[in-house]
Amino acid sequence: MLRRAFGSAYVPAGLAFVIVLIASVYAGYLNRSLHEQSMRAQVQTKINLIRAKLEGNINSNIQLVRGLAATVETEPDMDQARFAALAGNLFREQSQLRNIAGAPGLVISLMYPMEGNEKAIGLDYRATPDQSEAALRARDTRQLVLAGPVALRQGGTGFVGRFPIYIRTAGAPDRFWGILSAVIDVDKLYRDSGLRDPDLGLDITISGKDATGGTGARFMGDRDLTGEKPVTADVILPSGSWHIAAVPAGGWDYTPDNAALFRALLALALLVIVIPTFFVGRLYGERERYFEKLAEREQELARLSQRLSLALDASKIGVWEHNVATNQLVWDDRVNELYGLPKDGKVRSYDDWASAIHPDDADRARRDFELAVERHSDYASEYRLLLPDGTLRHVRTKAKFIEGDRDEPRLIGTEWDVTEDVRLHNDLERARFLAEMRNVELEAAKGRIEHNALHDPLTGLPNRRYLDQVLENLSAAGAGGDAALLHIDLDRFKQINDTLGHSAGDAMLVHAARVLESNVRKTDFVARIGGDEFVVLCLASPTNADLAGLADRIIEEMRKPVSYDGHQCRFGVSIGIAVEQGEGADPKRLMVNADIALYRAKSRGRSRHEFFTEALQAEIVGTKRVADEILNALERHEFVAYYQPQVDARTFEIAGVEALARWKHPRRGLLSPGYFLKTAEELNVVSSIDRLILEEALADFRGWKESGLPIPRISVNVSARRLQDGELISALRQLDIPRNAVSFELVESIFLDDNDDLITWNVNQVKELGIDVEIDDFGTGYASIVSLQKLKPRRLKIDRQLVMPIVSSVKQRKLIESIIEIGKSLDIEIVAEGVETMQHAAILKDIGCHYLQGFAFAKPMSAGDLERFARAHGKQKAS
Numbered sequence: 001m002l003r004r005a006f007g008s009a010y011v012p013a014g015l016a017f018v019i020v021l022i023a024s025v026y027a028g029y030l031n032r033s034l035h036e037q038s039m040r041a042q043v044q045t046k047i048n049l050i051r052a053k054l055e056g057n058i059n060s061n062i063q064l065v066r067g068l069a070a071t072v073e074t075e076p077d078m079d080q081a082r083f084a085a086l087a088g089n090l091f092r093e094q095s096q097l098r099n100i101a102g103a104p105g106l107v108i109s110l111m112y113p114m115e116g117n118e119k120a121i122g123l124d125y126r127a128t129p130d131q132s133e134a135a136l137r138a139r140d141t142r143q144l145v146l147a148g149p150v151a152l153r154q155g156g157t158g159f160v161g162r163f164p165i166y167i168r169t170a171g172a173p174d175r176f177w178g179i180l181s182a183v184i185d186v187d188k189l190y191r192d193s194g195l196r197d198p199d200l201g202l203d204i205t206i207s208g209k210d211a212t213g214g215t216g217a218r219f220m221g222d223r224d225l226t227g228e229k230p231v232t233a234d235v236i237l238p239s240g241s242w243h244i245a246a247v248p249a250g251g252w253d254y255t256p257d258n259a260a261l262f263r264a265l266l267a268l269a270l271l272v273i274v275i276p277t278f279f280v281g282r283l284y285g286e287r288e289r290y291f292e293k294l295a296e297r298e299q300e301l302a303r304l305s306q307r308l309s310l311a312l313d314a315s316k317i318g319v320w321e322h323n324v325a326t327n328q329l330v331w332d333d334r335v336n337e338l339y340g341l342p343k344d345g346k347v348r349s350y351d352d353w354a355s356a357i358h359p360d361d362a363d364r365a366r367r368d369f370e371l372a373v374e375r376h377s378d379y380a381s382e383y384r385l386l387l388p389d390g391t392l393r394h395v396r397t398k399a400k401f402i403e404g405d406r407d408e409p410r411l412i413g414t415e416w417d418v419t420e421d422v423r424l425h426n427d428l429e430r431a432r433f434l435a436e437m438r439n440v441e442l443e444a445a446k447g448r449i450e451h452n453a454l455h456d457p458l459t460g461l462p463n464r465r466y467l468d469q470v471l472e473n474l475s476a477a478g479a480g481g482d483a484a485l486l487h488i489d490l491d492r493f494k495q496i497n498d499t500l501g502h503s504a505g506d507a508m509l510v511h512a513a514r515v516l517e518s519n520v521r522k523t524d525f526v527a528r529i530g531g532d533e534f535v536v537l538c539l540a541s542p543t544n545a546d547l548a549g550l551a552d553r554i555i556e557e558m559r560k561p562v563s564y565d566g567h568q569c570r571f572g573v574s575i576g577i578a579v580e581q582g583e584g585a586d587p588k589r590l591m592v593n594a595d596i597a598l599y600r601a602k603s604r605g606r607s608r609h610e611f612f613t614e615a616l617q618a619e620i621v622g623t624k625r626v627a628d629e630i631l632n633a634l635e636r637h638e639f640v641a642y643y644q645p646q647v648d649a650r651t652f653e654i655a656g657v658e659a660l661a662r663w664k665h666p667r668r669g670l671l672s673p674g675y676f677l678k679t680a681e682e683l684n685v686v687s688s689i690d691r692l693i694l695e696e697a698l699a700d701f702r703g704w705k706e707s708g709l710p711i712p713r714i715s716v717n718v719s720a721r722r723l724q725d726g727e728l729i730s731a732l733r734q735l736d737i738p739r740n741a742v743s744f745e746l747v748e749s750i751f752l753d754d755n756d757d758l759i760t761w762n763v764n765q766v767k768e769l770g771i772d773v774e775i776d777d778f779g780t781g782y783a784s785i786v787s788l789q790k791l792k793p794r795r796l797k798i799d800r801q802l803v804m805p806i807v808s809s810v811k812q813r814k815l816i817e818s819i820i821e822i823g824k825s826l827d828i829e830i831v832a833e834g835v836e837t838m839q840h841a842a843i844l845k846d847i848g849c850h851y852l853q854g855f856a857f858a859k860p861m862s863a864g865d866l867e868r869f870a871r872a873h874g875k876q877k878a879s
Contacts, residue, residue, distance in 0.1 A: 020273050035256035039248065043231040046202060047246050051233045053193035054242070058184065061097055062144065062161055062238050064090045065182040067468065069163040072102065074592040076167050076177050077627070077682050080110055085531050087112035089464075096192060098158055098185040104178040105631055106135060109684060118726065119154045125179065128153075131160070134210060135179050138162040146239045147210045149186050149219050158183040161238075169621060175628055195220075204246045205230075211240025221245075228252070317416040322350075322399070324373055325408040329353060335415055338395060340387040358384035358392070372411065376401050379411055382418070394422040456528040458506055459513035464529040467591075470537065474587040483539050483587055484547055484579045487594035488516070488554065490532040491572040491606045504564050508571060515557045519550065535594070544579065544611065551575045551609035559607070572607035574598060579611070596620050626679045629665070638664045639689050641696040642860040645869070646715075646831060646853045649845045654870055656713040658745070658853065659697040660860050661689055687722040691731070698735060698742070700863040709870050715743035715774060724758055729765045739770025743794065747776050763791065774831070779819065788826055796823050800834025800854075807839050817847045824848065 068086055072078065078086075087100045091113075099117050102110030106125045111117050125135035134147035141164075148159035161184065165177040190196050195204065205221025207214055213234070218224070229252065230245035318334030327350040333343040339356050341348075357365050361383035372379035379399040384392055399413025454466040462470075474483065490512060497505035509532065516526045516534055525537035538547070554573060561568040576598025578590045593612040601610040610616075633639060643657040663671040680686045694716050704711045722728060723746070744766060767773060772794035779802045788796075798819060805812040816832075823830045832844050835854030844852060858869060 016273050031256055036252075039252065040231055043202060043246055043248060044233075046200065047204075047231055047233045047244055050194050050204075051235050051244060054189070054235045055237070057096055057189055057192055058146070058159070058237060061095050061182065061184050062146075064093055064095055064097065065100060065161065065163065065180065067465070068100065069165060069180045070468075072165050072177070072180055073167060074595060076104075076165070076624075078110075079684065080114075083110040084112045084114070089530075096184050096188040098156075098183040098188075099154075100183070101181045102178065103135075103181060104683075105635075106139070106178055108181075117154045120152070122727070123153055134160070135162055138164045138179060139176060142166060144238050145211075146237050148184075149209070152183065157186045159186060159189065160184075167624070169624065170617070175624075190220075201249050202246045203249055204244060206235075206242050206244050208235075208240065208242040211237045211242065213241045214243035216243075317414050319414055320399075320412075322411045322413075323408055324410055338393065338415060338417060339385060340389065340391070356385050356387070358386045360384070372399070372401060376403060376409070379413065392419075393417055394419045459510055459528050461513050461517075461534070462525065462527040464527070467525070467527045467529060467535060467537070470525060471587045471590070474539075482581050483537065483590060484542055484577065485538070485590035485594045486536040486547070486551060486554075486609075487576040487578075487591070487598045488534040488536065489574050489598055489602070490558075491574055491602075493532040493571050496569050496571060500564065500567060500569070504567070504569065507564050508562060508569060511562050512558065512573075516554065519553050519557065535591070537590075547577050547579070547611075548609065551577060555607060555609065574601040574606045575609035576601055577609055577611045593617070623679060626676065627683050630676055630680055630683060630685060633663060633665075634685060634688055634692075637692070638666070639692050640664055640862075641693045641700065642862060643697075643700075643714075643866045644853060644860040645858045645866070645873075646851045647857050649832075649841070649849050649852050652841075652857075654710060654712075654873060655851050656715060656743075657711060657866065659693055659714060659716045661693050661717070662860070681719075681721075684721065686719040687725060690717065690719055690722045693717075695735065698737065701738075701741070703863075704867065704870075707867070709867055710874060711870060713741050713743060713772075715745050715772075717776065718744045718746055720747070720759075723762050725762075726758065728762050729769075732766070732769055732771075737769060737771060740772070742770075743772035743774050745774045745776040745797065746793075785822065785826075788822075788828070792826075793828055795829040795831050795851075797831040797833055797853075798849075803832050803834040803840065803844070803854075804836065806843055807837070813843065813847065816844070816849075820848050 068090060071086055072083075075082065083102055090100065091097060099120075100112050101108045101117070101120060103123075103125060104110075108120050108123045108125075111121060125131050131147070131150060134145045138145040143164070145162045146159060147162065149157045150160050152158055161182045163180040163182070165180055166174040167177050168174055187196075194200065203221070203223075203225065205218055205223070205225050207218040208216035209219045210216065214232075225245045225247055228247045230247050232246075233244045235242040235244060318336075318338055319332045320335050321330040323329075329348040329350070329352065331339075331341075331348050333345075336343050339352070341352070354362065354366060365381055365383040368381035369379060371377075378401060380397070382394070382396045384394055386392060394417070395415055396418045397413055397415040399411040401409070401411055403409040454462060454469070456463045490508070493505065493508065496508055509528070512532075512534065513526070513528065516536060520526055520536055521538075523539060525535075525539070527535050527537070529535055536550070538550075542550070554575065558571065558573045561570050563569075576594045576596065578593035578597060580586060580590055596616060597610045597612040600616055601608050604610070640662055641659045642662045643659055645654050646656045646658060647653060648655045661673055663676055665671050668675075677686070680689060697714050697716055701711065701714045725731075746763075763773060773791065774795040774797060775788075775791070775793045776797050777799045778796045779799045796819070798816060802812065802816060802819075806816055820830050829850045830848075831851040831853060832840075832849050833853050835841050835844065835852045835856045837856050840854070841852050841856055861869060
């Protein structure tokens, strides 16, 4: 019988053991899988955050620069100062921008900030292997190209966003202006995007150099993570993508942190399930014997009661019983402890309970109890206890109403201390309240940030970004049928800034803003879009007469003196007005047209207004066409040197030649500087033309020397812009210029600026190279004797306007004689230009002029014609 009992006990226990073992193995597998998924999910979360920050930072930088690109499209002829003023506004925003460069014709000539980036000026993208592909791709696709990381010429590395700029011209194909490049600092981008976080705990690689995606080259990370099952993400860029791969810094550890505990729990489960099953089986087999051992079962019941008591002690829950009929209470030791009473097992009364409740909670607690008694229902309540020693406790109680046939009605329940729970709840409520308050503050801060982003902090007016949004909304809504825009620029504002300081300038800007606000209508939109530039956008269909009246009122108000710190400040305004009316009107075009009209107002004397017209646009288009032709001419080497001989005033022998720039236009033929010089100065390419003429003149001069042609020296013109080039001297040293054989002709006004240290240094270095310095067009500027003494030129060239009248004017002849005497006293040779007749030559010889140049001897000619002229002149002198 005993063997049968044990056999029947082992079978279910063995089955339970096998089932638990199988469940344990499967649960272990699930635990490891969940752990692996958790690790990868954590890495994925970090990578997604980094990806989002990279995309957000790059896109915010790109959006900042797009506005500047749009402005360059409308102002392709802007100079460095204008470019720096516009680009400087972008660097006030939070970004990772390092610098912004403009490259008209794919050659960098505009830069902000200039400091530290000087080496990038003159960089030709086409001649730079590591940058040419991206630049040409941007040009050909007419799309933004994000390249990098790229080694920068000025040092360091960066991601370069290249914006192709195409200028729209009415009736003609779009013209490629060049590239606007924005350099995003690599280290700052990585740091702001979380890649430099020391607590990141990841090994990360980024692939896709030049935004070529997962197939591109890896540019961040020391090793290839492909074989390590990395977590990946794609960073979507404006012109492609990057591919991020990441693993934990110590590699993947697939052993769960709770492995030991999990195994222990499984072993415990094995014991808890198998052993009871075993005993259940035994009890089932020996149930007859248990009938005989009823006393043992009573002992077992006692043990179970003891365990229940232990459980109640461990949970700190007290048990009580309330006789409803007698109002007597039986409390266990834990309830007595909660109420601050001795653990003496004595019967308590209703008053013992009610008197311990906090006065503020007593009425509610009694109502809860009485309602349960009245309804014979379950009882639940929560209240505070105020103990004799002043201790305050929060307690919670629950009870069942029991009513039997022979027993008196009673409530049997439990009670436990919830003071810590209440304190935690209060802390959470306080934290929630603080979080809500912070959210309110964040919303207010967001509103302030949005306001600041769209308004000028000095004047409080809307800024350029706000204006762009208004124009964009007008275009999207089709509401631009009747609109006008006044582009306003302050005249003589720079002088106030330079003489009285920026505080005075700021006061004038605020005054100008108030004048504009007081003169426009409530429906008009006033904004400050630049340093001293404002706009007024009128949407209520004003007539041209109304607009002219508004402009005149603004000009008149701005003319009035403004008192600042004891000074009377005066400035004016120039206003360009553009109007869009009828179908096909484009609000975005208003700004471009108003800017053109503003340029015309300034060129006609300032303090006036001009309307944009089709004729004005045609003139601008013509100027742009000439500018385009000049840029193309530089690429095709259409600028050539022509030479005019200079002869000795006594012997008429050739003493030298002057190299003059001429343009071999493919359709118009040979053009003099009068046709292209002004536009070339606006394009900032005069120095490039000077360099080409100098190189060609040196090549021709060497050829003449080798052929024995008697040309003693050659002189070339040098512009003020060329003398301001910090790389001028190094470039001249590379040309191997023969000493005392070349002269640089400087216009009279160049050397009068005593504050330009770079020009002074360049002129001194030019002399050190053995190059003579001449002053051209003397008598048309403001040169002084002191200026001549400082510069110490080798020669003075008297302007033709002074030379021409000497044949008929004695006064003019005496003036020329005085200039010659001044030159001789300073040991300066004199060259007279504009010698048209031999009578001029004879007079100049008599009054002591050293050299003569003019049509009386020869007109400007090509190098070949000059060689033939010189040989024929030499033979004529010999005969």
